[in-house]
Amino acid sequence: MTTAHALSDLPGAHLDPSRMPGHWLLARMGKRVLRPGGLELTRAMLDELAITEADDVVELAPGLGATTRLVLERGPATYVGVERDPAAARATSRLLRAGRDECREGTASKTGLGDGAASVVFGEAMLTMHTVDQKAAIVQEAHRVLRDGGRYGIHELALAPEALPDARKAEIEAALSDAIxxxxxxxxxGEWRATLEAAGFEIRATRTAPMHLLEPARLVADEGLLGALRIAVNVLRAPAARARVRAMREVFRRYEGNMCAVALVARKRRAP
Ligand SMILES: C[S@@+](CC[C@H](N)C(=O)[O-])C[C@H]1O[C@@H](n2cnc3c(N)ncnc32)[C@H](O)[C@@H]1O
Incomplete structure (x- = not known):
């Protein structure tokens, strides 16, 4: 196992910092936890998924594998990651148990896995970046890959309140997309819950957390004090990255009252 990533091994290593996706920019700065509710919400989702040694786990979009490590600590029978980015897939592969697990390069809506191959499927900070149709396709794929009674976890960005006007939703979408x-x-x-229910899932748990991805207390909680300091130094040393991080944090703060992180855990309904 290895924890350090050479800069050239990271996703987006060849991209211009002023234009690259925000999550890969943060990864380049040293950030490893790339989901909106941080490790605390991830842990709550994993507790609810109750992964044991009997489980066959599929993770959609593991990124650099921060949650993969936590899953492997629970000793599942097998683990398969499905990750679109080749460098991220390689990074996650390095964490895995030889001969038992794999991280394949691929897309979450067409995993190539067999029907009922998994007892647990989850994905974090990946559905948010897809259109309504793509979200539905990924959730349907999770449903297909799960056995009856299997558990599905998601951890994504949410808007609040439920009655948020469409114009405000569009404004937030545009500002976020522009920043990241x-x-x-x-x-x-409610819309996340309905997306899972439409695919045949029954929601078992819902939990939210503030969207504090770039707030100091969350950075320390997610990356450790040294990790957070390393990120701060890296950001200070890189003017283009600094401007991007500041712009992202400004948007997260501006819309804090209308954004949160949500984790849902659902169960695939048993066939009648
Ligand atoms: C914001 S990062 C989150 C990574 C990781 N889940 C985490 O929470 O730290 C988004 C990840 O989703 C991956 N991704 C996006 N769309 C995908 C898809 N359709 N299939 C597989 N991976 C995808 C990206 O390559 C990236 O690794």
Whole structure:
């Protein structure tokens, strides 16, 4: 196992910092936890998924594998990651148990896995960046890959309150997409729940957390004191990255009252 990533091994290593996707820019600065509710919400989702040694786990979009490590600590029978970015897929692969697990380069809506291959499927900070149709396709794929009674976890960005006017939703989407340079299409918690229910899931748990991805206390909680300091130094030393990080944090703060992180855990309904 290895924890350090050479800069040239990181996703987006060849991209210009002023234009690259925000999550890869943060990864380049040293950030490893790239989801809106941080490790605390991830842990709550994993507790609810109750992964044991009997489980076959599929993670959609593991990124650099921060949650993969936590899953492997629970000793599942097998783990498969499906990650679109080749460098991220390689980074996650390095964490895995030889002969038992794999991280394949691929897309979450077409994993190539068999029907009922998994007892647990989850993905974090990845559905938000897809259109309504793509979200539905990924959730349907999770449903297909799960056995009856299997558990599905998501951890995504949410809008609040439920009655948020469409114009405000569009404004937030545009500001976020502009800041992170990735199409960001968060849903309200009710809309996330409905997306899973439409695919045949029954919601078992819903939990929210503030969207504090770039706030100092969350950085320390997620990356440790040294990790947070390293990120701060890296950001201070890189003017283009500094401008991007400041712009992202400004948007997160501006819309803090209308944004949160949400984790849902659902169960695939058993066939009648
Ligand atoms: C914001 S990062 C989150 C990474 C990780 N889940 C985490 O929370 O730290 C988004 C990740 O989703 C991956 N991704 C986006 N769309 C995907 C898709 N359709 N299939 C597989 N991976 C995807 C990206 O390559 C990236 O690794």
């Amino acid at each position: 340079h990735v199409g960001a299409r968060p849903l309200t918690t």
